[in-house]
Amino acid sequence: MTAARRIVVVGESLVDLVWHTAAGTVRPSPGGSPANVAIGVHRLGRPVTLVTCWGDDPPGALVATYLAGTGLDVLRAPATTGGTTVALAYVDEETGSATYDFLASWAPDHIPVGEDTALLHTGSLAVVVSPGAEQVLEACRRLHGREGRAVAVDLNVRPAVQPDRAAYRSAVERLARVADVVKASDEDLRWLWPGQDPAASARDLLAGGPRLVVLTRGADGATGFLPGAEVSVAAPRVSVADTIGAGDAFQSALLAGLFAAHSDGTATVRMPADALELERVLRDCVVAGALATTRTGAQPPTAEELRTAAAAR
Known part of the structure; x- marks a missing residue:
């Protein structure tokens, strides 16, 4: 059996048409949450492969050129559609916040996840857009529960691709049962379970099976939930x-913090044993997310940038 050695990120690559509402300008920007996460992990110095797909169309050509220039190891999965x-991203100039609409295509024929995978990450459109969502769920099932390995999910809820709240909740609950780590924002959870405090x-998600749930609150930081322990960390201003x-940069730091590389070249996933260990991981995550907001577009920090900013807190 091949030893686990790397992080594998599974999900869509896309083109954002970024619309700055005040200026009335629109510019194409290749990315997508899973692609952004994989690039962030790569910049933090961890071995990572992005398993994704794109079409043979003009947006696909833009994605292919972009990914080729990142230095990222990319595996283009065969897809059943072309x-x-x-995504259309509307950016509010006053707050810097973005809202999205999508023309979604996610139809990998299968998800190739090798035996060298220590940590599998997925989320966003890939877990709710059919037919690819079913392939992603099966890939998570295959890895979940294996010793030294783990599945991580960033819900990154996008109602524009699945406006049926009940159907979205069902997809999330199925995924949580085969995940070790689930990350969600307060906005994600308010939409999924309206009227209930996101914490x-x-x-409730933690009780469904994961070993760790992380709740992000934007500028207000993040809270991690372990069985029997909770810890909150403030975000830098x-x-x-x-x-x-920003959420993708946070997730990249979370994956990097859980990935334990060994001297023989193998790797395992090390879950925080207590609130103190979890706090150390989350401090890097909130710094990474904050750094990403200081730049236009999805630009996760490098390992050196993260070390410098974290030391300055």
């Missing part, structure tokens, strides 16, 4: 350019 997902929803990719 389209590339396009209570996070605890920064000047925000826009929020695109």
